[in-house]
Amino acid sequence: MSTQSVTITVDGTPIEVNPDRMLLPELLDKGFSIPHFCYQESLGSDGNCRMCMVEIAGKKRPQISCDTPIVAGMEVRTRGESIEKVRRDILELELINHPVDCPICDQAGECSLQDYYMEYGLYQGKVDKKEKHHFDKHIDLGANVLHDQERCVLCQRCVRFCRDVTHTDELCVAGRGDHSYITTIPGETLHNAYAMNVTDLCPVGALTSKDFRFQQRVWFLATSPSVCHGCAKGCAIDIDHAKSKYHDDTIYRFRPRKNPEINGEFICDAGRLSYKETQTYLLRTCLAKEEILADAEALDRMKAILTEDEYPIVVLADANLYTEELAALQAFARTFHAQLYAPLEAYHDPAFGDDWLKSSQRAANAEGVKRLGIATEMPTLNDNTLVINVNHPDGHRTANRIDLLTHRPDENTERVPARLTLPIAPWVRSSGHLINEDGIEQYCEQVLRRNDPTPTLLERLAHFLDKGDDTILDNMETAL
Amino acid sequence: MNDTVKPTRITTVPRYGDQPADKLYLPAIYAGIKVTLGHFVRNVLDITAMETLEYPEEQPTDITSRYRGLHRLTHREDGSIRCVACFMCATACPAQCINIIATERTDGIDEKMPEIFAIDTLECVFCGMCVEACPCDAIRMDTGIFSVTGKTREDFVLQRDRLLSHTGAFETEQTRNKEASHD
Numbered sequence: 310m311s312t313q314s315v316t317i318t319v320d321g322t323p324i325e326v327n328p329d330r331m332l333l334p335e336l337l338d339k340g341f342s343i344p345h346f347c348y349q350e351s352l353g354s355d356g357n358c359r360m361c362m363v364e365i366a367g368k369k370r371p372q373i374s375c376d377t378p379i380v381a382g383m384e385v386r387t388r389g390e391s392i393e394k395v396r397r398d399i400l401e402l403e404l405i406n407h408p409v410d411c412p413i414c415d416q417a418g419e420c421s422l423q424d425y426y427m428e429y430g431l432y433q434g435k436v437d438k439k440e441k442h443h444f445d446k447h448i449d450l451g452a453n454v455l456h457d458q459e460r461c462v463l464c465q466r467c468v469r470f471c472r473d474v475t476h477t478d479e480l481c482v483a484g485r486g487d488h489s490y491i492t493t494i495p496g497e498t499l500h501n502a503y504a505m506n507v508t509d510l511c512p513v514g515a516l517t518s519k520d521f522r523f524q525q526r527v528w529f530l531a532t533s534p535s536v537c538h539g540c541a542k543g544c545a546i547d548i549d550h551a552k553s554k555y556h557d558d559t560i561y562r563f564r565p566r567k568n569p570e571i572n573g574e575f576i577c578d579a580g581r582l583s584y585k586e587t588q589t590y591l592l593r594t595c596l597a598k599e600e601i602l603a604d605a606e607a608l609d610r611m612k613a614i615l616t617e618d619e620y621p622i623v624v625l626a627d628a629n630l631y632t633e634e635l636a637a638l639q640a641f642a643r644t645f646h647a648q649l650y651a652p653l654e655a656y657h658d659p660a661f662g663d664d665w666l667k668s669s670q671r672a673a674n675a676e677g678v679k680r681l682g683i684a685t686e687m688p689t690l691n692d693n694t695l696v697i698n699v700n701h702p703d704g705h706r707t708a709n710r711i712d713l714l715t716h717r718p719d720e721n722t723e724r725v726p727a728r729l730t731l732p733i734a735p736w737v738r739s740s741g742h743l744i745n746e747d748g749i750e751q752y753c754e755q756v757l758r759r760n761d762p763t764p765t766l767l768e769r770l771a772h773f774l775d776k777g778d779d780t781i782l783d784n785m786e787t788a789l
Numbered sequence: 790m791n792d793t794v795k796p797t798r799i800t801t802v803p804r805y806g807d808q809p810a811d812k813l814y815l816p817a818i819y820a821g822i823k824v825t826l827g828h829f830v831r832n833v834l835d836i837t838a839m840e841t842l843e844y845p846e847e848q849p850t851d852i853t854s855r856y857r858g859l860h861r862l863t864h865r866e867d868g869s870i871r872c873v874a875c876f877m878c879a880t881a882c883p884a885q886c887i888n889i890i891a892t893e894r895t896d897g898i899d900e901k902m903p904e905i906f907a908i909d910t911l912e913c914v915f916c917g918m919c920v921e922a923c924p925c926d927a928i929r930m931d932t933g934i935f936s937v938t939g940k941t942r943e944d945f946v947l948q949r950d951r952l953l954s955h956t957g958a959f960e961t962e963q964t965r966n967k968e969a970s971h972d
Contacts, residue, residue, distance in 0.1 A: 412875030412924050413901040447900060523891040523901055526876045555888040 315381035320388055326379055333361050333375040341387050344396060344425045346403075346464035346512050348375040351574050352473065358403075358464050360425070362395045363387050371395050396429040404434070406442045406487070408459045416514030418527040422462065444490055450480075451498030452578060453505055453519040458490045461515035467491060467507040474575070477501040491515070502667065505578045509564055518562070520582060525551055525561045533756040534566055536743050538629055538736055539580035540661065541670035543745030544572035548584070548737065548756045558757045560584045560737065570749055577667050592717045592732040593763065599726060604764075607731055608772055611711055614729065615645055615773070620695040620709065622647035623688055627700035628656055628672030631741020631753070634766045635674070635681050638699060641770050647697070651678040652687040655703040668746055673736075676744040699766065700733070713769060732763050739765035852933050854959040857917045859934035860908055860947070861955035863927055869896065870953060872927035874903040878919035886912035887919065906949040910937050933958030 314325045319341065326335045333348055346358035354375035362371040366384035371392060374385075386392060403422065411417040444458035468480045468491065479499050483492050493499060499507075508518045530549040537544045545568035552558035563584045565576040595607035602610070615622070624642050626635060628651045635651070642649040653675055662669030672678070678685060690696055690707050698704030699713045705724045712718075712727040715735040740755040810816055832839050842849060852858070863871045874891035892904035919928050932955045939945050 410900075412877065413873045413899065417875075523874070523893060526880070528880065529876075554885050 315379065317379060317382065318384045320386060328379045328381065330379065331375055332363070332377040332379055332385065333373075335379060336363075336374060336385075336387065342428075343374060343387055344400075344421070344429060345375060346421060346462050347466065349466050349510060352466055352469045352510070355465055355469065358462065359399050360396070360403075362392060362399070364389065364392050393429060396425075397432055400425055400430045401432055401435075403462050404430075405436055406444075406459065408441065408443075408446075409438070410460075414457075414460065414514040415517045415522060415527075416460075416511075420514055421512035442487070448492075449519070450493055450516075451500055451504070453582075454499050454508060455517050455519050455522065456491060457515050457517070460513050461491055462513055463489055463491070464512060465491075466510040466512070467516055470507055470510055471499075471501070471504075474506075475501045475503050479504075480507075502577050502579070502663065503575055503665075505581050506565070506575045509574075521562050529553065530561060533754055535737070535753045535756055536673070536745075536751045537563065537576060537580040537583065538673040538743075539577070539583045539671070540668040541672055541675050541746035542571065542666050542668045543673060543743055543749065543751060544568075544576045544580055544666055545751065546576060546580070550756055552758070557761070558759050560588060560757065568751075571745065571747070572666050575666065577665075579661070579667070586716075587735050587737045588757075590717045591735065591763070592714050592730070593761075595732065596726075596730040597728070602729075604731075607729060608769075611729055611731065612773070614695070614711065618695055620693060622695045622697060623690060624649045624697045625699060625701040625704040626651040626678070626683065627702075628653055628675050628678050628685075629736065630674060630699070630766065631736070631739070631743060632674060632677040632681065632750075633741040634739075635677060635683065637767055637770045637774065639681060639683070640774055644774060648688065649683055650688050651683045651685055652701065652703060653678070653685045654687060655701070670746060673745075674743045676746055676748060677742070680744060698727070713766065731769060733769055734763040734765045738763065739767070849935070852935065852958075854931060856933060856935070857915050857920075857930040858932045858958070859910070859937060859955060860913075860919070860928055860930050860952055861932050861957065862906065862949065862952040863929060863957075864953070865898070867898070869898055870902055870927075870949075871925055872903050872906060873899055873901045873925055874906070875901075875924065877922040877924060878928055881918040881922035883916060883918060884912045884914050886910075903949060906952065908947045908952065909945065910947055911942065911945045928952075929957065931957045931959050 312327065312329050315328045316323050317326055319336065324339055326339070331354060333343060333345060333354065334350070336343055343361050343363065345361040347355040348361060356373055356376040359373055361374045363374045364371050364386040365377070404426070407422070411423065414420070417423065446457045446459060448456040448458070450456045463482065465482060468482060471477050471480045477500070479493050479497050479501070480491060481494055482489050484490055505518055508516050529551045531551060533548045533550065535546055535548045537546045545566040547564045547566045548560055549562045549564060550558055550560045563576065563581050565572060565574055567574050595602040595604055597607070597610065622645050624638055624647050626638050626649060630638070639649055641647070653670070653672060656670060656672035656675065658671050659669045661667055661671060687703065692707055692709045694707070694709065696704065696707055696710035697713070698710050700715055704710070704712070705718070705722075705727070708725045708728070710727045712730040713733050714730060715733055718724050736753065737756040738759065740753055742750055742752050744750045805811060865871050874889055876889055879885075879887040879889050886909040888905060888907045888909070889903050890905040891901055894900055894902040915930070917930055920930055934955065937945060
């Protein structure tokens with residue numbers, strides 16, 4: 310840090326702070342709890358909600374801390390009777406026309422209004438529910454975002470996101486005074502590729518995701534940190550999933566997880582909705598051509614094919630696999646004298662890429678493939694080669710092959726049935742490291758623990774590998 | 790333990806059994822037999838005074854409005870379902886016997902309603918926490934129904950329409966709605 314830190318007194322305790330920042334972010338970083346709506350780390354402060362009031366010695370009235378510069382030696386009070394009265398009154402103002410429909414609101418449980426009411430409010434409401442002003446509810450703004458004008462506190466985080474971050478300017482505040490409401494510019498809908506981030510930014514239930522609407526109450530959700538597999542950018546995400554008595558472990562949504570090195574606090578909508586692919590059309594049974602096989606029988610047949618057939622073996626690896634799995638495939642290829650390829654051409658999608666968080670390289674671990682020294686070109690294949698296809702999108706061209714797949718083969722594509730097909734667990738049901746296109750390595754923990762587990766690729770390969778093979782680990786460590 | 794905290798509302802019960810008369814046991818046995826014989830003589834003289842209920846021919850008469858019977862889902866004044874599938878009951882339920890799947894409500898009365906609302910009465914402990922938790926007065930246990938019968942396990946899982954068909958045994962919904970509208 311170039312500037313010298315200064316000392317200020319907060320609630321009687323002297324603390325060291327950075328004078329280049331405003332008071333609120335510095336106090337929040339130091340662990341003080343100050344209610345706020347319009348201030349948001351990535352969007353900065355706007356000073357419209359008046360919720361973050363603190364008392365400053367020498368100032369006549371409470372000041373909004375989000376827009377107060379730090380002065381050396383200032384005395385700040387974040388607690389006390391008068392400041393709590395100010396907070397309670399502002400909260401009461403925000404809630405005058407709020408419909409208090411928490412039972413049907415998807416934000417309930419992670420709503421700032423609820424939290425602040427329980428912490429600072431707890432007043433007896435003076436407005437009869439029948440006298441409240443009504444605004445429009447469940448308006449479809451586009452891009453999977455629903456707007457409830459009654460629940461809005463007009464903090465304008467969404468407006469600022471579209472103005473300052475995506476530069477698409479779809480949202481605005483219309484009307485004046487207590488008739489103000491958030492809406493789209495006339496004739497426009499929300500249409501940018503990052504629009505659903507406004508549902509995370511919204512501190513209340515005014516902007517909610519159409520995709521998550523009524524799916525699950527948030528207090529049932531468990532959160533696991535992970536990494537999006539949508540492209541090589543590798544945005545950090547939190548995966549919200551729930552396992553209950555009546556429903557097996559299911560993912561309900563992806564949310565961005567803060568990682569300043571990669572994605573800040575945002576993810577693209579395509580990545581956010583890609584959770585569906587991890588739990589639909591999954592392959593559950595082993596197949597020989599089209600006939601269903603028991604798991605043990607399929608493994609025996611695979612062993613027989615690998616040891617008895619004379620064909621040269623080629624392994625095609627998916628570039629979305631974890632580094633650990635790729636390293637194990639290298640060991641597998643060594644054991645059976647096979648050639649290992651992870652052709653990257655199939656993952657190139659120029660239409661997907663943009664200049665922010667979307668990469669035209671759709672393989673999540675393309676960099677990991679390169680670091681492990683795995684060949685990335687497509688080999689010429691014919692039926693005199695035995696192909697072990699590990700979930701590669703272009704691996705279904707020849708008939709003489711064994712498939713290890715996460716998903717059921719798409720019936721629409723022209724596909725030669727494999728000699729043998731074995732299911733493997735999709736990425737949310739196993740764990741490992743990914744290296745993104747900028748060389749940043751991240752760990753994904755196992756998210757789902759289903760009652761009907763499918764073996765992971767590592768568990769499948771363990772049947773064929775020498776347990777004492779240390780070169781797997783050595784190789785992986787060099788890659789990482 | 791903190792010594793400064795004084796236990797309040799705790800009374801010390803005197804212990805009995807140290808006296809020679811207590812150690813002899815005979816006075817206590819005599820007192821017991823006296824009660825039994827008293828009941829015996831009274832029942833022989835007047836058989837109608839017996840406390841035994843000849844269930845199911847005889848039905849209990851002491852079920853009051855506070856009795857927690859089988860659940861029901863209440864209706865709005867227009868007769869539609871009151872529940873908005875907020876999951877408060879399922880959250881409060883200590884037996885986790887309530888299975889709800891929410892869906893969009895399209896009749897314009899509200900936004901949300903349960904598509905599936907099932908109570909597994911084999912697992913329910915009839916504690917009434919669901920009724921306490923409900924913010925909409927949509928679930929109650931005032932049906933007065935105390936016996937559930939069925940031939941399969943599935944018969945005991947009460948589905949939404951069955952729960953809606955139960956009626957309150959102690960007051961009509963109209964009077965209750967009138968009371969609610971005064972709030």
